[in-house]
Amino acid sequence: MTSTGTAETQIVADPDVPLVRITREFDAPREKVFRAHTDPELVVQWQxxxxxxxxxxxxxxxxGGSYRYVHTQDGQEYGFHGCFHExxxxxxxxxxxxYEGFPDGVALERLVLEELPGNRTRLTATSLVDSFEGRDAFLASGMDTGVREGYQRLDALLAR
Structure with missing residues (x-):
């Protein structure tokens, strides 16, 4: 969804299931958006x-693959890991x-990229957690800020 040239990130908590849905459109072809999510040299530039x-x-x-990455700020480290199922x-x-700070909180995430007219892409990501409390803690953690700011940096990366 765009307005005045700036993409809007929609983050919605499902009222019936402990799930968060993120929707965002990018002014880039689907292959380029996919590569930015799968190439570790690009992932660290925007995430x-x-x-x-x-x-x-x-x-x-x-x-069948896996991942682990770490974010650092002011000497603090925040580790994340998971497995790629498909x-x-x-x-x-x-x-x-x-998130390794809450090792019992495993989310199942699904990211779908949809081709749009004009060489654009719609990303829809869902994160399903095991409880409404877990979902609400996920939202309260400030993840929305990280998602929005990361996607703004991804816009700049895709434009290069």
């Missing part, structure tokens, strides 16, 4: 909130996601 540095420990983005080039990524 996470402003002011945090990211480093990839490992990133094997294929069906990866279909330029179309779909299904993965688990765990």
């Amino acid at each position: 996470g909130p402003n002011g945090m540095e990211a480093r990839v420990e490992h990133f094997d983005c294929r069906t 990866v279909r080039p330029s179309e779909l990524i299904v993965q688990t996601f765990t």
Whole structure:
């Protein structure tokens, strides 16, 4: 969704299921948006909130692969890891996601990329957690800021 040239990130908590849905459109072809999500050298350039540095420990983005990355800020480290359950080039990524600060909170995430007219792409990502409390804690953690700021940096990366 765009307004005055700036893309809007929609983050919605489902009222019936402990799920968060993120929708965002990009002014770039689907293949380019997919690559930015699967190439670790690109992922570290845009993922996470402003002011945090990211480093990839490992990133094997294929069906059956896994990942671990770390965000750092002011000497603090925040680790994340998961497994890729299904990866279909330029179309779909299904993965688990765990913030290591809450190791029991495993989310099942699904990212779908839809081709739009004019060489644009719609991203729809869902994160399903095990409880409404877990979902609400996920939202209260400031993840919305990190998602919005990261997608703004992704816009700049895709424009290059």
